[in-house]
């Protein structure tokens with residue numbers, strides 16, 4: 269061998285190619301539930317543990333919950349890299365809209381709003397120079413003007429910044445479910461239509477089999493409970509203890525309704541403070557989906573509907589969704605692992621549900637116990653899932669606690685009584701050493717199986733600056749007012765040239781201008797960098 273070949277041979281990096289998921293003695297998994305959680309789990313297990321046989325059991329008589337339409341950035345690399353879902357097919361069939369973040373009508377009285385964009389930067393400088401984070405970075409300015417980071421250049425061609433600006437999807441739940449079911453079928457994952465009514469257990473309480481009303485008897489090594497709020501296996505059968513989050517999160521009902529979008533597709537989810545909770549507005553391509561999330565202790569349905577109609581328009585039909593916030597103490601109990609609403613739910617303010625489901629799926633695949641006696645892996649998995657959920661619970665609770673927009677009895681009680689656990693220490697830290705993102709403080713545990721792209725130190729900074737929770741004067745930043753103003757000028761100039769989502773969708777630019785190709789086929793993008 270010549271010297272260069274010796275060098276190449278010596279620095280062989282193939283040891284890095286170890287599979288990310290451990291081998292396991294578990295050979296078969298039955299997933300109970302064909303909602304978003306169940307389908308995503310089936311696709312992920314097939315990809316990450318191809319030797320395990322997976323089946324989904326769902327009942328065509330028990331509908332999916334049908335809400336769950338605003339997502340966080342994790343979903344993009346998870347769908348298209350981890351699960352290898354073709355983005356072109358996905359965009360054609362699911363028709364998602366694109367989300368740059370959340371626009372909060374929240375925090376301070378009057379017409380005050382702030383943006384929680386996935387691209388957080390320069391908030392400290394912005395707050396110091398302008399007492400607001402509205403113009404802190406280009407994405408926030410885009411959100412103010414409802415524009416998207418694709419600009420028209422002088423020669424008329426389009427330039428897309430999507431490879432470097434994180435976004436997520438707004439997805440019509442019906443479209444997503446239809447698409448995922450089709451993908452399962454294409455990948456030959458068996459779906460059994462049957463309503464599980466009896467669960468047989470051995471003398472130690474382990475699930476032996478599931479019996480359906482239609483006469484199937486189904487047995488697996490591991491059961492993944494994705495049966496939604498029913499929590500058929502983890503909750504009803506194993507009676508795993510449930511920890512309600514009701515001392516942090518007071519809401520328990522939502523009324524959902526649709527309104528026309530008048531040819532304007534927002535680039536964000538709106539979160540709007542209401543008398544007894546808040547309303548989401550999620551843009552679809554041809555209409556907007558709304559949901560007023562409220563507390564039944566403070567408002568009845570009629571009052572909530574009247575308030576929503578007075579504020580948003582006279583919608584005719586609406587649905588009522590009941591929910592409870594909280595989680596089971598263990599995600600894995602005996603030979604059952606639960607995820608999605610079957611494990612728990614954090615009220616929908618920060619769209620955490622699909623995100624936490626994805627987190628649990630990746631944690632399960634990465635920490636898959638070797639067998640049911642692998643107590644160390646089981647404890648690690650339970651710890652990982654619980655810690656993530658609790659940190660999200662406190663993070664969402666902090667939004668409520670700091671919201672000074674309204675003074676109704678509901679909001680006064682929330683401010684006085686809501687428990688926000690570890691977020692208290694993070695708020696304190698923020699006021700000692702802002703911004704948290706400068707030192708990566710407040711990110712939760714640095715050692716997790718799945719690194720969070722959202723709800724990290726930038727997220728806390730955004731919520732704390734955004735809600736004006738700064739209690740001490742800030743020190744002068746290195747960026748002068750002139751430098752800051754010059755940046756804002758550039759943000760505004762770029763925004764002038766940026767397109768609206770309505771223009772992008774009606775002209776089909778994502779396909780015709782090869783924007784999707786550039787985004788998903790290039791490897792130098794945030795999507796590749798953030799794959800878990």
Ligand SMILES: Cc1cc2nc3c(=O)[nH]c(=O)nc-3n(C[C@H](O)[C@H](O)[C@H](O)COP(=O)(O)OP(=O)(O)OC[C@H]3O[C@@H](n4cnc5c(N)ncnc54)[C@H](O)[C@@H]3O)c2cc1C
Nearest residue numbers: 301302303304305327333335336338464496608609621622
């Ligand atoms: C008001 C509200 C708003 C929300 N908004 C968002 C949001 O914006 N973003 C977000 O990420 N999430 C949101 N969520 C959460 C989100 O809807 C769910 O977490 C997500 O859809 C996953 O649901 P799931 O798959 O766990 O359960 P489900 O969709 O309820 O599916 C349950 C499945 O289990 C099956 N099943 C149940 N029992 C049996 C049985 N005995 N036998 C056979 N099959 C059975 C059913 O047939 C169904 O297929 C929201 C939730 C609520 C309540």
